[in-house]
Amino acid sequence: MKLTQISDKELLQAYVHGNEACLEMLIKRHKRKIFTSIYLIVHDRYIAEDIFQETFIKVIQTIRGGKYREEDKFIPWVMRIARNMSIDYFRKTRRVVMVTGEDGEDIFSRLEINETNREDEIILNQTQKTVRRLIQTLPEEQRTVLILRQYAELSFKEIAQITGVSINTALGRMRYALNNLRKMILEKELNLQ
Amino acid sequence: MNSTITETEVLRYIYGETNPSESKAIREELTKNLVLKSYHDRMMETKNELDRFGMEPDETSVSIILEYSASHHDSLEHH
Helix, strand or coil: CCCHHHHHHHHHHHHHHHCCHHHHHHHHHHHHHHHHHHHHHHHCCHHHHHHHHHHHHHHHHHHCCCCCCCCCCCHHHHHHHHHHHHHHHHHHCCCCCCCCCCCCCHHHHECCCCCCCCHHHHCHHHHHHHHHHHHHHCCCHHHHHHHHHHHCCCCCCHHHHHHCHHHHHHHHHHHHHHEEEEEEEEHHHHHHH | CCCCCCCCHHHHCCCCCCCHHHHHHHHHHHHCCEEEEEEHHHHHHHHHHHCCCCCCHHHHHHHHHHHHHHHHHHHHHCC
């Protein structure tokens, strides 16, 4: 059986039963989307690396502690942990202005935008930097849905559940996000010419 | 008869969240509805642009995670 034919659930079950290689496969399969999502929240590569590690250590501890619920889909579950880790980071460093939202505790929308550090300037190419900056200019609610759908690859249904809105609202925010980004990309290209 | 397919449904289609029959209906509609086709093309272009942005963690981070897992696997087996 090819690796791509093995589901996350099967890999996870094999890992629970002691197959360490299956964890590596899961990380390899999903590391890009998880890391990009974390990075787009914290805006610092080194902090994103730390949170990425802490996220998976929490995943391992939960699984090994027998607390993982099989009904949870792997990626939405890992993304929830990554999101909470990112929020904890901002709380510890006091870089977040907490304002009580509808659900009493909002998430990405409360995160301030950090300046890019010098390392990032070297690492990211011009297109990546431009896209990242454009994403950061989106209204908070649109940015959250965009990151979760485009990079974390959560479904609109899962995003609706995580953010506490209806699927139609999540879809609507995504539509606005893409429309706004398109306009900005076109404007940016005009400016570059 | 006017189409009932909306831009929202096209968005779900672009992100692979429509079922086969919905996808088929949307594909058919896109061949005859130029406004919707234009919207589809614009959004696909934007999505593709966004796909170009993505970052991967350093291999060291992955190694640290795997080492942690392996070391704690051993400790649990002794319990």
